[in-house]
Amino acid sequence: QVQLVQSGAELKTPGASLKVSCKASGYTFSTYGFSWVRQAPGQGLEWMGWISSYNGNTNYAEKFQGRVTMTTDTPTTTAYMELRSLISDDTAVYYCARDRDYFDYWGQGTLVIVSS
Amino acid sequence: SALTQPASVSGSPGQSITISCTGSSSDVGNYKLLSWYQQHPDKAPKLIIYEVNKRPSGVSNRFSGSKSGNTASLTISGLQAEDEADYYCCSYGGLSTWVFGGGTKLTVL
Numbered sequence: 001q002v003q004l005v006q007s008g009a010e011l012k013t014p015g016a017s018l019k020v021s022c023k024a025s026g027y028t029f030s031t032y033g034f035s036w037v038r039q040a041p042g043q044g045l046e047w048m049g050w051i052s053s054y055n056g057n058t059n060y061a062e063k064f065q066g067r068v069t070m071t072t073d074t075p076t077t078t079a080y081m082e083l084r085s086l087i088s089d090d091t092a093v094y095y096c097a098r099d100r101d102y103f104d105y106w107g108q109g110t111l112v113i114v115s116s
Numbered sequence: 117s118a119l120t121q122p123a124s125v126s127g128s129p130g131q132s133i134t135i136s137c138t139g140s141s142s143d144v145g146n147y148k149l150l151s152w153y154q155q156h157p158d159k160a161p162k163l164i165i166y167e168v169n170k171r172p173s174g175v176s177n178r179f180s181g182s183k184s185g186n187t188a189s190l191t192i193s194g195l196q197a198e199d200e201a202d203y204y205c206c207s208y209g210g211l212s213t214w215v216f217g218g219g220t221k222l223t224v225l
Binding site: 035037045046047050061095103106 | 118149151153155160161162163166167172204206208211212213214215216217218219
């Protein structure tokens, strides 16, 4: 069965960087890309960007361009999302989702708290 | 910008409700790549409708989707207590981007 398992919760200070991992299993990794979606406390879902697992092509939401990098590692079937220059507004649950032009499988979410 | 959904809807068990999702000709009105997600508290979202009106395997046929112009709709028939959750629409926005709705809280009375 398809599973996406994300790394654990993190506490970060303002200005730091964050890297969340998302390990995929149960399907051929390179067949589908990943989108990353975040959800601030009590707020809605926000799409951050997409990466192709086939060739590494990316597309980031304008809001995050210059501050986010998404990568994949095929041998370990893992996707990564790095967000730099963190501010308190980046406090959120971050999700990876398998992207088939819809998000059919989601990771369990990674809580990131940005606080001094 | 985010798609527009009502903040909340409610219904009694057994009734039907509809949640709207309004975008523009640049997103909802221009593509069939419109999906809906159900999210229970402290859980990851779950896909319930994709490509406007298709249901993934295992999703109840009480959930249905449609679209007209720039507005998509999710209908839940035969409301059950377990349907109480937040619902989000999501549309392709062109140039490999996606946009979510603000979310709708469904209360089953």
